[in-house]
Structures are given as C-alpha cells and as structure tokens.
Amino acid sequence: MTGFICIATETLPAGLLPQISSSMDISSALAGQTVTAYAIGSLIAAIPLSIATQAWRRRTVLLLTIAGFLVFNSITALSHNIMLTMTARFLAGMSAGLAWSLLAGYARRMVAPEQQGRAMAIAMVGTPVALSLGVPFGTWLGAAVGLRGDNYDGRLSGDYDGR
Numbered sequence: 659m660t661g662f663i664c665i666a667t668e669t670l671p672a673g674l675l676p677q678i679s680s681s682m683d684i685s686s687a688l689a690g691q692t693v694t695a696y697a698i699g700s701l702i703a704a705i706p707l708s709i710a711t712q713a714w715r716r717r718t719v720l721l722l723t724i725a726g727f728l729v730f731n732s733i734t735a736l737s738h739n740i741m742l743t744m745t746a747r748f749l750a751g752m753s754a755g756l757a758w759s760l761l762a763g764y765a766r767r768m769v770a771p772e773q774q775g776r777a778m779a780i781a782m783v784g785t786p787v788a789l790s791l792g793v794p795f796g797t798w799l800g801a802a803v804g805l806r807g808d809n810y811d812g813r814l815s816g817d818y819d820g821r
Contacts, residue, residue, distance in 0.1 A: 660720065661761060661784025663727055664754040666792035668696045671747075673797030677804065684740055692734075695744045699751020700758070707752065708759040716767070720760050726753030 671678060671692045678689040711719045730750035737743045765781035766774040 659784060660724065660757050661782055662788045662792060663724070663784070664757055665785050665788035666796060667727060667731060667750055668693065668700070668754060669789065669793050670796045670800075673793055674800045677800055681804075682738060682740055682743070688740065692743060692747045695747040696751035696754065699748040699753075700755035701751075702755070703752035704755035704759050707756040711756070716760060716764050719756065720764060723753045723757040723760070726750065726756075 672690065675686045675689045678684075678692065679686045682689065727750060730746045730753060733746035734743055734750065737746060761781050762778050765777040769777040
C-alpha cells in the first residue's frame with residue numbers, strides 16, 4: 659500500500675493539470691511543477707533521512723512516513739496558494755523518499771529467508787497498480803467531483819437522469 663501511495667501521490671497531479679491550474683489561477687506548466695517538487699523532495703531526502711532514522715524502529719519510521727503523506731497531501735488538497743502547495747508537495751516527496759528506502763528491507767525482514775524475493779515483489783506491486791489503475795481513477799474522480807469536491811452534485815457522470 660505504501661508503494662501505491664508513493665506513486666499515486668507523485669503522479670496524480672499530471673492528470674489533473676487543467677483542474678489545478680484553473681483552481682489556483684496559475685499556468686498548467688506551473689501546476690506541473692507540483693510533480694517536480696515531489697520528485698526533488700524524494701531525491702533529496704531518501705539517503706539523509708534513511709541514515710538519520712537508522713537507529714529507530716522500522717515500523718515507527720514507516721508509520722511516520724504514512725502520517726507524512728496524510729498531513730502533506732491534506733495540505734495540498736486544501737491549499738489555494740501555490741507556494742504552500744509546492745512546499746507540501748516537497749515534504750510529501752520527502753516522505754516518499756524515506757518510504758522507498760524502507761520498503762524492500764521491511765518486506766524482507768517480515769518473512770523467512772526462502773520467501774524474501776516473493777515478499778519484495780509483493781511490497782513493490784503498488785507501483786504498477788498505482789500507475790495503471792490509481793492515477794487514471796484519481797484523474798477521473800478529480801475531474802468528476804473537482805479537486806476539492808466543488809463539482810460534486812451527487813452523481814459521478816454527466817449522463818445521470820435522476821432516476
């Protein structure tokens with residue numbers, strides 16, 4: 659699930675550029691930089707945060723990364739200010755960088771040695787699922803209900819006739 663959250667969170671704005679740009683009254687190009695801010699946060703944070711937290715219990719660190727996703731993605735969803743949004747996206751990316759450094763090792767430690775390869779494969783399955791299902795579904799949902807639910811009128815398609 660963590661891998662799914664990392665990838666869906668990173669790439670979903672690419673499918674919602676028109677909604678983001680009109681909602682924040684910015685260009686689509688600037689809205690697209692929300693993906694860049696996330697990626698830079700992941701890049702910068704992965705190694706230093708992994709080193710800084712190596713003495714901590716892995717479960718605690720993983721739960722903190724998931725909490726980071728919750729907080730920073732909530733800020734992103736509610737923000738109407740591009741600087742706040744970029745900062746939240748950068749910090750969400752930092753959470754992702756730390757999460758990626760945990761996933762394989764965490765999965766391997768949870769199982770017997772003969773099952774470690776399978777455990778890693780299962781832990782990493784969130785990436786293709788997020789790219790193939792999560793992002794398209796999130797894009798559809800964001801277009802249907804609006805970024806903050808502002809377009810939602812109780813129906814999810816334009817052909818609803820009230821019956």
